[in-house]
Amino acid sequence: MPNAFIRKLQSFGSLVENDISALQGLTANARNVPARSDLIREGDRPGPMFVVLDGWAQRYKILPNGTRQIVAFLLPGDACDLHVGTLAEMDHSIQTVKAARVATIGSGIMERVMDHHPNIQRAMYRAQLTDEGTLRAWIVSMGRRSSIERVAHLMCELYLRASRIGLVHGEGFELPLSQIALADALGMTPVHVNRVLKDLRTTNAMEVRRGTMIIANPVALAQIAGFDENYLHRRMRQAN
Amino acid sequence: MPNAFIRKLQSFGSLVENDISALQGLTANARNVPARSDLIREGDRPGPMFVVLDGWAQRYKILPNGTRQIVAFLLPGDACDLHVGTLAEMDHSIQTVKAARVATIGSGIMERVMDHHPNIQRAMYRAQLTDEGTLRAWIVSMGRRSSIERVAHLMCELYLRASRIGLVHGEGFELPLSQIALADALGMTPVHVNRVLKDLRTTNAMEVRRGTMIIANPVALAQIAGFDENYLHRRMRQAN
DNA sequence: CGACGAATTGATCTCGGTCAACTTTGGTGG
DNA sequence: CCACCAAAGTTGACCGAGATCAATTCGTCG
Known part of the structure; x- marks a missing residue:
């Protein structure tokens, strides 16, 4: 292979x-x-x-x-x-x-x-060109999305990318990022990342356990992220 | 030509x-x-x-x-x-x-x-690849720079790009961007852009008058923006 | 076990957002 | 040439999302 x-x-x-x-x-x-x-x-x-x-x-x-x-x-x-x-x-x-x-x-x-x-x-x-699209998406997130939307959006992106290359197994995939790393990627503080993750966990959208991200409710997560409906469905479907 | x-x-x-x-x-x-x-x-x-x-x-x-x-x-x-x-x-x-x-x-x-x-x-x-570098710089700005740094950084970028293509005449160049547009580019509100521009004006770093940006003090502006010293000097010199 | 980095939680603060009023500018038509 | 209008700029008062500071707790690895 x-x-x-x-x-x-x-x-x-x-x-x-x-x-x-x-x-x-x-x-x-x-x-x-x-x-x-x-x-x-x-x-x-x-x-x-x-x-x-x-x-x-x-x-x-x-x-x-x-x-x-x-x-x-x-x-x-x-x-x-x-x-x-x-x-x-x-x-x-x-x-x-x-x-x-x-x-x-x-x-x-x-x-x-x-x-x-x-x-x-x-x-x-x-x-x-695809990479550039990802960079643009990050700019949009940082400029105009709330912290919870930002986190959810990044998770959707990573989930999508992981699934495209066959890294998603079952409901989750390995996410080797500390909350500090997430904070530095999202332009937030680790403390706030922690709180947002807790929110997402308690609303049953997603969860990170021992370096593995589990998306319990992809649709909910994508809705929080503000993924374009069409975009979401097309991509999420083709990904699975 | x-x-x-x-x-x-x-x-x-x-x-x-x-x-x-x-x-x-x-x-x-x-x-x-x-x-x-x-x-x-x-x-x-x-x-x-x-x-x-x-x-x-x-x-x-x-x-x-x-x-x-x-x-x-x-x-x-x-x-x-x-x-x-x-x-x-x-x-x-x-x-x-x-x-x-x-x-x-x-x-x-x-x-x-x-x-x-x-x-x-x-x-x-x-x-x-160059465009990608610019996108990355925007992400850095939005993630980790304060509003005044962000504004100053964007101005430095636009000044540099304008000068490379011969759009800088004397101390300034045409900047056809409303404060609303700047806000939407910087991930801020127009109100706050206005205040930051006022700050920059009163500290004599730069000024926008009738669609023309005038950089009174390029070094001060670049310092506010957090331009890497070396980066700044190399680029600013080669630009003029 | 001991220790260090990461995660978690609470208390408090601040930068930048929101809301609202008013002024300035530039363009259009009478 | 001026009256009018809409869009942009300016300013003040207040608010809140997320930062900061600080203290535990948890996990993992030598």
């Missing part, structure tokens, strides 16, 4: 045998990385591109006042584009959340492969 | 004569669009891709509760990628802010051109 990166790209456009073996070659050097290791740090010169084959990672930025903002979660199959030499230095860091398996693709190599494999090029471009 | 779109792509990688004439052909059908016209609406099927050649546009989303979140500003040269058929329907709308000149590139046509022009492909990909 092809790895998570290949599977993700395949979902964005058909790849031929030749494309797949190229990707296989690119990711052959995958290594295991322990939890909470920085793959690259803010200020570093953008180096290689990383691909998460297994486990979770996150992009984050530490502000001058010491607070942290997580800007994206990277699930298996996700690639960390590093501005491919456009920028002089990284404006944020990338770190594993839990133990992960990540492949490293030397800068320039990916571009060369894309030049020779239009299918890969196209799939990467589309993956990029 | 090539149009703003071509100039922007050139800044991301060299284009040959052949590439440029292809782009010229793509944007030959540019038309004038009055202010506040929707180019495409949430729920529409993603159609063509739009390129702003002159004027301002914005991406925004209206939430179920009626509030609006602006997710990006599009300046001359910026393209509105529309998920190229990945998504069944738009999850946000795109609208002109002021009278603008926009070219329409049929869906599929851009992909075909990119397949035949690797230089364009590469430049588009890099432009995409």
